[in-house]
Amino acid sequence: MALPAGEPYMTISFYVKVEGEGTTTQYDYLDVLVAPTSVTPAAGTEVSSTYRLARYNLLGSSWVQRTVRFCGTGGQTYRVIFSWRNDASAGTQPPAAVDQVHITSSATPPPTPWIVNVSALPYSHGADNTCGKGNNLTSSNVSPTCGSTSYYGGEDMVWVFTPNSSGMVTITLNASTTYTGLKLYQGGTLNPCGGLTGATCVGEANSGSSTASNLTLTACVQPGQTYYLQVDYWPSPTCGAITNLTISAPTPLEPVQAWVRA
Numbered sequence: 001m002a003l004p005a006g007e008p009y010m011t012i013s014f015y016v017k018v019e020g021e022g023t024t025t026q027y028d029y030l031d032v033l034v035a036p037t038s039v040t041p042a043a044g045t046e047v048s049s050t051y052r053l054a055r056y057n058l059l060g061s062s063w064v065q066r067t068v069r070f071c072g073t074g075g076q077t078y079r080v081i082f083s084w085r086n087d088a089s090a091g092t093q094p095p096a097a098v099d100q101v102h103i104t105s106s107a108t109p110p111p112t113p114w115i116v117n118v119s120a121l122p123y124s125h126g127a128d129n130t131c132g133k134g135n136n137l138t139s140s141n142v143s144p145t146c147g148s149t150s151y152y153g154g155e156d157m158v159w160v161f162t163p164n165s166s167g168m169v170t171i172t173l174n175a176s177t178t179y180t181g182l183k184l185y186q187g188g189t190l191n192p193c194g195g196l197t198g199a200t201c202v203g204e205a206n207s208g209s210s211t212a213s214n215l216t217l218t219a220c221v222q223p224g225q226t227y228y229l230q231v232d233y234w235p236s237p238t239c240g241a242i243t244n245l246t247i248s249a250p251t252p253l254e255p256v257q258a259w260v261r262a
């Protein structure tokens with residue numbers, strides 16, 4: 001696919017059916033990749049994960065639509081690659097099928113349904129779902145990473161907020177799917193095509209349980225600073241539903257009392 005000059009953004013939308021195998025270790029899956037034309041796929045050899053935009057397995061036997069985004073260079077030509085991997089034993093039918101592939105380019109960044117701008121604190125989001133919003137933050141494109149890197153592999157969402165006062169905020173994530181990561185960063189640059197660079201990790205809460213659980217994270221925040229709150233999943237599940245996500249207003253810290261003997 002040749003990106004026109006001045007249009008560095010590529011949006012790839014498609015319908016997919018995929019089952020495969022692997023809840024703990026993924027054995028069979030479908031990868032979507034965008035690589036330079038110097039990368040030529042060959043049967044029996046996986047394309048480098050460097051170029052992977054998304055990985056799907058156990059999505060079900062019905063068609064679902066998925067969209068991935070790629071930030072490239074206008075005027076350059078790329079290979080868009082769909083790659084199915086099977087380990088030659090076991091697995092659930094159907095393996096993988098894609099249909100109605102739409103690829104568009106644009107001069108401006110594509111829509112970012114995975115980014116939520118929080119207008120004011122306290123905040124309550126309500127029910128939502130990362131499924132279909134893309135694997136935008138990974139342990140490869142977030143630098144530095146925040147705490148455990150075991151919860152970056154799923155489709156994710158990011159809430160952006162800027163407190164207007166200092167203090168402790170309490171963040172709660174309710175009725176999450178299993179194996180969930182909740183990570184909070186201060187500062188840095190969030191790329192609309194995915195990736196977060198130069199941010200400072202200021203807190204994390206992860207659920208390493210196979211049952212749904214609620215997560216709570218507290219952190220001290222500063223006025224005027226931008227914070228990025230990531231909800232992500234271990235690769236299994238590859239995405240998840242939430243009942244609610246709340247962010248409290250900052251609670252001012254009590255001044256330290258200095259007692260002086262008279």
Ligand SMILES: [Ca+2]
Binds near residue numbers: 086089090091
């Ligand atoms: Ca298999």
Ligand SMILES: [Ca+2]
Binds near residue numbers: 135136138151155156
């Ligand atoms: Ca992710």
